[in-house]
Amino acid sequence: xMINFDNAATTFPKPASVRIAAEKAIVRYGNAGRGGxxxxxxxxxxxxxxxxxAADFFGAQPDQVVFTLNCTHALNLAxxxxxxxxxHLIISSLEHNSxxxxxxxxxxxxxxxxxIAPVKETAAETLQSFSERIRPDTRAVICTxxxxxxxxxxPWREIGALCQKRNICMIADGAQVCGMRPVSLSDGxxxxxxPGHKGLYGLTGxxxxxxxxxxxxxxxxxxxxxxxxxSPEQPAEMPDALECGTLNIAGIASVRAGLAFVKKRGxxxxxxxxxxxxxxxxxxxxxxxxxxVCRLPHADYMPIVSFCLDGMPSxxxxxxxxxxxxxxxxxxxxxxxxxxxxxxxxxxxxxSPSAFSRAEDVASLGRAVRSLCVQ
Numbered sequence: 125x126m127i128n129f130d131n132a133a134t135t136f137p138k139p140a141s142v143r144i145a146a147e148k149a150i151v152r153y154g155n156a157g158r159g160g161x162x163x164x165x166x167x168x169x170x171x172x173x174x175x176x177x178a179a180d181f182f183g184a185q186p187d188q189v190v191f192t193l194n195c196t197h198a199l200n201l202a203x204x205x206x207x208x209x210x211x212h213l214i215i216s217s218l219e220h221n222s223x224x225x226x227x228x229x230x231x232x233x234x235x236x237x238x239x240i241a242p243v244k245e246t247a248a249e250t251l252q253s254f255s256e257r258i259r260p261d262t263r264a265v266i267c268t269x270x271x272x273x274x275x276x277x278x279p280w281r282e283i284g285a286l287c288q289k290r291n292i293c294m295i296a297d298g299a300q301v302c303g304m305r306p307v308s309l310s311d312g313x314x315x316x317x318x319p320g321h322k323g324l325y326g327l328t329g330x331x332x333x334x335x336x337x338x339x340x341x342x343x344x345x346x347x348x349x350x351x352x353x354x355s356p357e358q359p360a361e362m363p364d365a366l367e368c369g370t371l372n373i374a375g376i377a378s379v380r381a382g383l384a385f386v387k388k389r390g391x392x393x394x395x396x397x398x399x400x401x402x403x404x405x406x407x408x409x410x411x412x413x414x415x416x417v418c419r420l421p422h423a424d425y426m427p428i429v430s431f432c433l434d435g436m437p438s439x440x441x442x443x444x445x446x447x448x449x450x451x452x453x454x455x456x457x458x459x460x461x462x463x464x465x466x467x468x469x470x471x472x473x474x475x476s477p478s479a480f481s482r483a484e485d486v487a488s489l490g491r492a493v494r495s496l497c498v499q
Contacts, residue, residue: 205341275428284312408490
């Protein structure tokens with residue numbers, strides 16, 4: 125039996141309610157917004173109900189909820205859309221490649237300029253880091269709410285307030301926070317991008333872009349939307365402006381069910397459970413010679429633990445743990461900026477539990493890590 129501790133990549137297993145919702149979608153629903161017949165009508169009702177659920181969860185209006193393929197898709201829509209007018213962007217030193225790469229590509233094309241704000245140990249230092257990099261032409265701040273490598277939390281509400289004060293668009297990557305801590309557009313976020321398959325427990329191939337409408341985004345794709353079909357131009361109204369072609373109906377149904385699961389179990393309860401498991405693992409790892417846990421004493425963290433074993437590459441360590449039945453991710457985790465900041469150029473082993481993870485399995489993992497270090 126394999127035990128999954130790689131839930132920062134995607135939560136596994138999924139709740140039974142999510143599986144049931146996806147199965148029901150396959151046998152009951154068709155295409156949304158394509159026709160007035162009963163199958164199309166009930167599918168449109170399902171999609172709108174999912175928009176309403178997401179809007180309620182994140183403090184938005186339903187028509188400002190856009191369904192995407194994943195968080196990377198949402199971030200590209202937001203970043204490339206906001207960059208249409210050029211200007212200067214600020215990103216953090218902990219960004220995933222889903223932020224770094226589109227920003228770097230835009231800069232390479234000469235369309236924008238960008239700065240990297242180092243994330244520090246305290247919230248005040250990090251906020252100052254962002255503030256110091258704001259220029260007259262700064263158009264957007266794009267930052268993760270928490271690192272996917274270590275789980276370090278950025279002071280996103282303070283950054284949001286700074287952006288609001290300066291009329292700068294704040295684009296937030298909520299991949300490692302949404303579903304475990306309260307996140308709302310009222311936090312000063314203008315555009316929230318998130319996956320549906322991580323903290324919301326939906327299927328893979330799902331994501332959301334949620335906007336407050338203050339900074340309109342031009343479409344990067346054009347195609348069928350089910351509305352204004354006579355016009356050769358993509359509709360300007362949201363969400364049709366950013367949704368082209370057939371939606372992932374089964375995936376959207378699963379996200380709706382995942383939101384209901386999180387609300388029923390409680391975000392705080394999920395967070396406290398996963399945090400308890402992280403504390404348990406850290407306590408074990410701290411007793412093993414040659415193991416370094418990548419956490420700063422005064423920083424705030426989501427339930428993610430990255431660690432290194434002296435003399436053993438992270439991929440080798442994760443492979444050895446895999447042979448003992450534990451699934452953990454190793455390497456750079458698609459976030460080279462974070463590893464450069466941490467000084468872990470060769471990567472780390474990452475532990476990330478879920479609502480379904482068990483304390484006894486974490487204890488077994490700790491023993492397995494110890495066995496690698498005493499060989």
